[in-house]
Amino acid sequence: MTVALRVNGEDVRIDVTDRTLLIHALRDHLRLTGAHMGCDTSQCGACTVLVDGVAVKSCAMLAGQADGCEVVTIEGLARDGALHPMQAAFAEHHGLQCGFCTPGMIMLGIDLVRRRGAADEATVRSELAGNLCRCTGYQNIVKAIAAGARDMAGAA
Amino acid sequence: MGRNFGRPVRRLEDGRFIQGNGRFVDDVILPRQTYAAFVRSPYAHARITGLDAAPALQMPGVVRVMTAADLAGAPDMPCGWMIHSRDGAEMKVGSRPLLASDTVRYVGEPVAVVVAESRDQARDAAEAVAVDYDELPVVVDCGDAMAPGMPQLHPAISDNLAYDWELGDEAAVDAALAVAAHRVELTLRNNRLIPNAMEPRACNADWDAQDEKLTVWMTHQNPFGMRTLYSAYYGLAAEHSLRIVSPDVGGGFGAKAPNYPEEVVVAFAAKLVRRPVKWTADRTEAFLTDAHGRDHLTTATLGLDAEGRFLALKVDTIANMGGYLSTTGSLIPTYMYGTMLSGQYVIPAIHCRTRAVYTNTCPVDAYRGAGRPEAAYVVERIVNVAARAIGVDQAEIRRRNFIRDFPYQTPVLFEYDSGDYEGSLNQALALSDYAGFPARKAEAAARGKLRGIGVAAYVEACGIGPSAILAKLGGGAGMWDSAEVRVNPVGTVEVLSGAHSHGQGHATTLAQLVADRFGVPIESIRIVQGDTDRIQAGTGTYGSRASVGMSATFNACEKIIAKGRRICAHLLQVPEDSVRFADGVFASAATNKTIPFGEMAAAAHAANAFPTREIEPGLVESSFFDPPNFTYPSGVYVAEVEIDPLTGVTEVAAFSAADDFGIIANPMIVEGQIHGGLTQGIGQALWEECRYDPDTAQLITASYLDYGMPRADGLPEFRLAFGCAPSPSNPLGMKGCGEAGAIGSPPAVINAICDALAIDHLDMPARPEKVWRLLHPKAAG
Amino acid sequence: MYDLAYVRPGGLAEATALLEADENATALAGGQTLLPVLRARLASPSRLVDVARLAELKGMALDGDRVVIGAAETHAAVSQSPVVAGAIPALGRLAGGIGDPQVRNRGTLGGAIANNDPAACYPSAALALDAVIRTTRREIAAADFFTDLFSTALEPGELVTAVMFPRCAQAAYVKFPNPASRFALIGVFAARTAAGMRIAVTGAGAGVFRWREAELRIDAGGGVADLDDLALPEDAFTSDLHGSADYRMHLARVMTGRAIAAVDA
Ligand SMILES: Cc1cc2nc3c(=O)[nH]c(=O)nc-3n(C[C@H](O)[C@H](O)[C@H](O)COP(=O)(O)OP(=O)(O)OC[C@H]3O[C@@H](n4cnc5c(N)ncnc54)[C@H](O)[C@@H]3O)c2cc1C
């Protein structure tokens, strides 16, 4: 089937089989490999992207379900070489080690700010229920998201 | 501390990752790419009575199906560490073919592989490969494996026993225990864990017929070791015609250090089909086949004198190896374990016996800490049992028994290099407000909660290792590390590192070191890792051994500076021994002129201002560093837990860690390593447990629905502090920090739970139901 | 995932026709349950009929003393709805505690109740509040809807279009999460309704059920402390890795107590 998407601001059409997951469409067809696949049961959140503005697990969505949607991936955040505040906060607060979970964490962080504004660390911890990290013990991810949220609120 | 070294420099590699530009193996798609899917055994123990690939070959997109018959010439999987039993016999190695042909010994063992045009087609066809099995009875528990009448896994290996190893003087231990004023005994299990790096294993192998070269992209902690194995052992290609690339590695934790059958099979497949073949494990495959960790059953006895001083420790352990010996599986419960049983204490006599057994489970190998967490758990648990028995405070009994003079030769082989154990204890007690605990306990009690505090002190051996010593212990490969420092004509620097980051931030810490040594901006340095075409030799990163590669880098820098001084002597026309180098500038007391590092580099390449017959042009130096001893990081942790007696739920209310890693390259990165290690250790203590069905040996915890991973919301904010007793075993005084958190935290948490419940012991993980039952022994069921 | 066809019908009638025409076709809503199941190759429908965007399955509104929530409303939408928050605050909070933010952004009410996972959250609210499930063919009382584990009164081709929850200001859902999956190891929805206290328990293992003994005891003036010795339907509880039937029964008592305390708080 043909799927039409607007990905990171660009209109694209891709030919995929009906069973293609959005994550595979992004990674294999569009070569946007920032979103990762970390599990089979839709629990790790490494594949998180924004579809029509809200965070979704792109492993739990068919490419076809996203037909006509606007998709933003980690690759689409930085503008003219300037990092998104949430990206910058991860670097500043050492919110990543191996970097595999990071794109999903950053996308979730942005969704969190949309819903909860400048959240405190306790809120951030509970909002991370669907994002696993094996490296950081979450300590600095929580700090990074809380700081990124403050920066986003400040910038808005 | 320099301008960079020792400071919390922000990571140079982060820019790529936070913009989605990391490059992990699955991100690589090669022209004419094909995809592999493995046919795996659904049974834990069975004889294969038939295999028909024909139906799969009919499926759309199938390029090739490979079975054991296609790999007839390939040798079995090797175990890299020879352990001798106490009677002197060599360990018994059950043969493990790349693909099973007559018997399978754990669920998920690979039997065949399908190569197809797409991932989905490969999966579809893998299901169509028809394999007939005759099921056999299983054994799961290491405590059962040697019992009479149990199923036998390997022909000619009786009682499923791989080896019966010992360390220490048993007679001396028995004699000391016999006269000890107090004796305490403890039987415990160290629960089996599944490593769960977030990036699953993956490889992409490509045979280039024009170049006659095999390239294997592989997410791995030690690409160099793999190149040696793939060439010398499997004969896939000669070393100079074989390239292993481990690009960004999405976490390893030990589980990406072994040699696995799948990657080797994919490499053979690429040669056979003459197209690139890619395999990416899904999470279920990771659960089933990534080498598991821990899984010990141990009985320990500690003898004390009337004043509470330790006299002797006797430890008897059965270690579960799984269905086969993994690459370093045999090493973990022996020289990585028995050698650490002295802990931080003077214990005059120690004896350890380890029996390693085969069971119908996934092979067990290194997992963050590898042997040392198991040792620390035994020591730190029995010390608390002893403290309780003789009525001494858990901090005080440790203080009474600490080693205070270094170097210290333990009765179990190792010589500790340095440490200040009491200093760490004092730091940890202050950090945790140990003195204020009774008030917090009373306050919790008023809310109906049980609060407990647990102290645990650990020491570990890192920076593996002195190659000659390792060879005596059965090691099959040298464990030095290497660095090549290349200074370019305009002064930028490339460091080709034999160490390989999988999250530890080497691209930053090595650059910090080099920037300060050369006095150049950190941005002008690039660290190259993980590609055997760029880096000639290395040993990889595991066992908190980055200090070894770091030391090699330091030594190579020193050689560059030495050469720079010789060059500058000519440029300044002064005697060489008058040339000094500091803050990026060569200078001499004999002249006012100075030469910045970059100018020296340009001159080295211009080669027109010094006699090139005396000094070769160019500026490249390499170093191989083989450490004289291990390093011995140590620390003291204090966990505070609160238990809801109505549900049995344990919450870690506070956690304080005081570590001594010697000299620290980047405190921000070190803190991150501790955070991650502590979380894995707390995970082991509270939630994580690999469980197999005892009757079928099916893996019950085969997804995140059933395997309890630590998440952001179950953890307190950690309090950290660092001491510093530099290691004399390397030029930088570093010790290593990658595993510490996972070593010290399980006993700290369990000690706290036992304190809250006023009991001697409970096995990990402290599942709510387990705790609830201890509190309500009369509850039904 | 096995090979299959994906279709996105333009309206409910078309969706129903597609499902009725092919007995191997399956409705796909948020996909938060179905897609992981398909990825594990545990089912092989011929065709997925996407109902997530059907206008007929949307909307949250008050209808007299009931809140009508469209089957395709997401957990996130329900948790943020002022209508729901005004009429049944506990329901909004329940929806806000399902899974994680990403799952809530996609998963739907209709999918959750049609799936009837024995550890799911919504079924307990539907049962406790005596909700009525509106389908493409009829209206079904919650008590008749949840028939067994992962099964409901829905017939092949029948779709849930909306769920009608009676208003209830005094209700609470307390969930004891499974430490691994975070589904309910035990979840209790307690509600003070016109007909008295209602207590529905999910997570026990054999499917959601009402704990009538406890309802009676509370209605008779009993307090939380009076639940300790009260019988629970033993065959509703099963054992697994995460908790034995006994432990789950114990948790059901404790969570019921906490839910009632929250209702009256
Ligand atoms: C990580 C994770 C955590 C979760 N945690 C929880 C939790 O804590 N509590 C909880 O309750 N749930 C939890 N869930 C499940 C989640 O709530 C699902 O969204 C829900 O169970 C199914 O809704 P869906 O819209 O995604 O349905 P789908 O997955 O699309 O469909 C599920 C089933 O319902 C059928 N169906 C869908 N819509 C209709 C309809 N309108 N009429 C008839 N049949 C229909 C489908 O055919 C399918 O059989 C979790 C899921 C995930 C992935």
Ligand code: FES
């Ligand atoms: S890959 Fe999507 S949640 Fe794990």
Ligand code: FES
């Ligand atoms: S940084 Fe490695 S998984 Fe999060």
